[in-house]
Amino acid sequence: MMKRTQLYEIHKSLNAKFTEFGGWEMPLQYSSIVKEHLAVRATAGLFDLSHMGEIDVCGQGANELVQKLCTNDVSRLTDGQVLYTLLCNETGGIVDDILVYRHADSDYTLVVNAANIEKDLAWIKKQNDTGTEITDDSNNTTLIALQGPQSIDILNPFVPEFDVSEISFFRFVVGKVAGIPTAISRTGYTGEIGFELYVHANNSEELWNSLFPAVMEAEGLPVGLGARDTLRLEAGLRLYGMDMDENATPFEAGLSRFVKLDKGDFIGKDVLFAQKEKGDLKRKLVGFQMLDRAVARCGYEVYQKGNRIGKVTSGAPSPSLKCNIGFASISKNTKKTIEIDIRGKLHPAKIVKVPFI
């Protein structure tokens, strides 16, 4: 039995098509992936992301524990700041990619991928040798994202206490949205201006129903996981389980700027340090654009001059660029044309800069 979010009935009433994702029955699309995608780029989109996990880490030893778990430097955070980071295992493989929210000294929330909640929780508990309090708050928390250029104008009327445009990128403020206690986070997974709103699960329908008419009024749309995937891909954002996993180090996933080797000790540091010193990456994640109309999808094999050099990790038509794009993990440092095996035929693609838009 798949898990359902508090907003399931609302999605059903909006005629959503559903899909399984990380054990959850989530909206894939309400109208059309392309329309929803373009609405987020042009005006706004409203997303139910309640499947994401929230793990609270607080009290004695929390600073040290979080710093030990993360490749990025959590000690640089001030209260109300958010950090994107990787959790690595001892061999430098990526356990998950997460957001760290710092509420106060020794008081953090880690926002983790839906499919990884159990795994991360076990991993964090295993590393907890300082008696830090670790709580899985996922079932009590609803995450609703409002993304797109109109996000600020849509959200502001619901937040009389302050101007949400004053919240900088990767900062959050705990306040009220439509009278509901909410952590208002200026973050997202679309490449657009936007907010991620964390509320208690009991208030999720009220928050959705407050924002929904304003989103529609602004010619925005409710957005499912289909468009979430194409939006993040265009923005060059990796997806855990596809573009990275425990078999890849952050360097191999092209995420070196989130690894701070000078921050002190953390799990996986020795392996990552050695890999950087030697420069012996087994593979590299690159962005590509198809040179014909064929669509490369996850798992398709990549060739160059007859040699197999890797695999596509994500691939889709780009609704904004009107061409087909993707990420590939390849074993060769190349900027030349690659070929992708699509149903037994090789189709040319060029390596391009990421983000795609």
Added chain:
Amino acid sequence: MIPENLRYMESHEWVRQEDDIATIGITDYAQSEIQDIVFVELPDVGTELTHKTELGVIESVKAAFDLYSPVSGEVIEVNETLLDAPEQVNESPYEDGWFLKIRMTDPSELDSLFDADSYQAYIEAEHV
């Protein structure tokens, strides 16, 4: 909704018979399930196709879907406008969004396909 004069496959292709020529497309139900069609890969004119084997592929934003040939025969015409306007399959699945025409070698193969009523019953059962 479902045109009376066509035959249908379980994989949601339709076929229109005019003498020994079969015109093939996908149904309105199929296009509404697939949505956002961005690319249609079809065989070249002259290709010999076999009843219920792979004919081509539809790509939507989300995924690729295989197409199957309702009949055996030679491809005599392909709807070239779909190369630049694949969205015609979404907009007009029974008219402008047709895929190709086949000169049938065995028109009796059509008898094994659904008529409109049985296709209607089939998609109602599938949708539950």
